[in-house]
Amino acid sequence: MEDIEEEQKVQKKGKGSPADAQFQTSQVTAFKDHFFSVNDLDFTQRYNSWMVSCSNDTVVNLYDLEEGKLCRSFIGGHQSFVTKCKFTSQENILLSAGADNFLFLWDVR
Secondary structure, eight states: OHHHHHHHHHHHTTOOOHHHHHTOOOOOOOOOOOSSOEEEEEEOSSSTTEEEEEETTSOEEEEETTTTEEEEEEOSSOSSOEEEEEEOTTSSEEEEEETTSOEEEEEOO
């Protein structure tokens, strides 16, 4: 009970809750290019502007985060949910794994 009263006193003073201050964020960019749930994503280490995502829609998408756009969709490989995606150490090749028991290497150059 004392904790609640103390928090109310802090809020009345205009300082707000410490928890509120930690979680105040703003959306930078939203991508809505998959038709079903997204299962995994990865970022490049060397080229900080690339992100890859994979989904139950069988598609692997490559994004340019600096431009804020979809660069390429890898379609036609997987016949079922794509469950994992990861850039290789060279970062111009990405790996995808699916519920169809296939692994694919995709050249992103």
